[in-house]
Amino acid sequence: xxxxxxxxxxxxxxxxxxxxxxxxxxxxxxxxxxxxxxxxxxxxxxxxxxxxxxxxxxxxxxxxxxxxxxxxxxxxxxxxxxxxxxxxxxxxxxxxxxxxxxxxxxxxxxxxxxxxxxxxxxxxxxxxxxxxxxxxxxxxxxxxxxxxxxxxxxxxxxxxxxxxxxxxxxxxxxxxxxxxxxxxxxxxxxxxxxxxxxxxxxxxxxxxxxxxxxxxxxxxxxxxxxxxxxxxxxxxxxxxxxxxxxxxxxxxxxxxxxxxxxxxxxxxxxxxxxxxxxxxxxxxxxxxxxxxxxxxxxxxxxxxxxxxxx
Numbered sequence: 001x002x003x004x005x006x007x008x009x010x011x012x013x014x015x016x017x018x019x020x021x022x023x024x025x026x027x028x029x030x031x032x033x034x035x036x037x038x039x040x041x042x043x044x045x046x047x048x049x050x051x052x053x054x055x056x057x058x059x060x061x062x063x064x065x066x067x068x069x070x071x072x073x074x075x076x077x078x079x080x081x082x083x084x085x086x087x088x089x090x091x092x093x094x095x096x097x098x099x100x101x102x103x104x105x106x107x108x109x110x111x112x113x114x115x116x117x118x119x120x121x122x123x124x125x126x127x128x129x130x131x132x133x134x135x136x137x138x139x140x141x142x143x144x145x146x147x148x149x150x151x152x153x154x155x156x157x158x159x160x161x162x163x164x165x166x167x168x169x170x171x172x173x174x175x176x177x178x179x180x181x182x183x184x185x186x187x188x189x190x191x192x193x194x195x196x197x198x199x200x201x202x203x204x205x206x207x208x209x210x211x212x213x214x215x216x217x218x219x220x221x222x223x224x225x226x227x228x229x230x231x232x233x234x235x236x237x238x239x240x241x242x243x244x245x246x247x248x249x250x251x252x253x254x255x256x257x258x259x260x261x262x263x264x265x266x267x268x269x270x271x272x273x274x275x276x277x278x279x280x281x282x283x284x285x286x287x288x289x290x291x292x293x294x295x296x297x298x299x300x301x302x303x304x305x306x307x308x309x310x
Contacts, residue, residue, distance in 0.1 A: 037105045047101045048149055055085075055309055084129055087305045089180055089202035095307075096173050099144065104169045108147035111172035112165040115140045128153065132308055138284065144171055155306040158182055158261060158283060179303070183259040186302055187248055187274060188290040189266035191215045191237045194244045195290040195298070198255050202303035206255075210292045211247050213240040241273035248277050256280065263302060 087095065102109070116138055128136075132155060140159045145151040156179045166172050180202040188195040192215035197208040215236040216229065252262070262278045264271050265287040290298045 040103050040105055044102050044104065044146070044149070047098050048146070051095070051098050051150065083308055084132055085307045085309075087307050088300050089303045090300075092176070092180070092305050096176060099171045100173060102146060102171065104146065107167050107169055109169060109171055110143065110145040110147070110165070110167055112143040112145075113140070113160045113175050114142070114163055116159050129308065132306065135306060142176065144173075151310040153308040153310060155308075157285070157303050157305060158184070158263070159281075176305075182261070183255075184302065185251060185255055185259045185262045185280070186285070186298070187244075187262065187264045187266070187271075188287060188298065189241075189244060189264065189270035189274070190289055191240060191267060191270065193292075194240070194266065194270070195292065195295070196244075196248055196251050197295060197298065198251065198259065199299055199302065200258075202299070205295055205299055206258075208295045209247065209251070211240075211244050213243050215240055237269060241270050244270065245273050245277060248274055252277055252280070 135155050139155050142154040144154065158179050160175050161178065183200050186197040186199065192213060194211045195208060196211065198206040200206050216233045256279065259280065261281045261283055263283045263285040264274060265285040285302065287298065287301050
């Protein structure tokens with residue numbers, strides 16, 4: 001018999017102790033979540049500051065290069081717009097590592113990819129430089145944005161395989177990484193000396209071949225002599241185109257199961273000779289003239305991205 005209600009008080013004390021334990025556990029969970037959020041914020045801030053420094057350094061190099069009295073490389077004409085930067089595969093890998101370190105507590109990170117001709121739904125096109133719009137119409141375009149912090153517009157060297165738009169806590173960087181791992185058959189077509197290269201990605205040349213045939217140099221004299229010389233030169237170029245086409249057809253047949261696309265660069269009259277050589281998608285590339293002693297430079301240029309910071 002419980003005259004003083006001792007049992008009831010004991011049960012109430014036990015109930016309060018359970019509530020205290022629950023509240024203590026809830027407080028610990030909230031403190032842990034707050035600590036993780038602060039750590040993520042620190043990582044985001046650090047990555048953003050590092051990306052800002054890298055972009056500032058790139059802008060400084062671009063400004064210094066533009067101030068030097070040198071003739072611009074044909075493949076770099078689209079880099080003259082303010083704020084537009086070309087990133088080599090190595091530089092792009094560094095940027096991807098920084099972006100991959102960013103994680104948001106909320107789903108405010110946007111990753112958007114569009115094929116050539118596609119419009120970015122989340123970005124007003126009016127703010128893009130004209131040269132970047134032209135390049136995007138050929139290659140496609142990507143928008144990477146951390147809300148209220150920064151936005152990057154990236155034009156890839158090759159078109160993206162598919163279109164997507166996602167919002168999450170991290171960037172979706174797989175399509176950009178996939179481009180750098182895409183095998184390509186490259187033809188650099190120039191009168192007298194052309195190059196055929198097969199790459200397995202931005203880091204590896206599977207094979208390359210130099211195709212050489214005699215082609216007369218340009219003639220500066222006038223009159224009948226010049227017209228006759230030009231006809232002979234045109235014939236040399238035609239023969240070079242035929243020989244190049246034979247070599248390209250063999251390469252295309254051999255490597256068609258391996259490569260995903262063909263990129264062509266060089267002189268239009270020679271490129272026109274190759275139109276029927278490929279069953280794969282053909283992409284025009286703005287590359288400088290190749291150097292047979294340094295094919296790695298051509299490989300790097302082939303996989304170079306274009307970046308614009310909004």
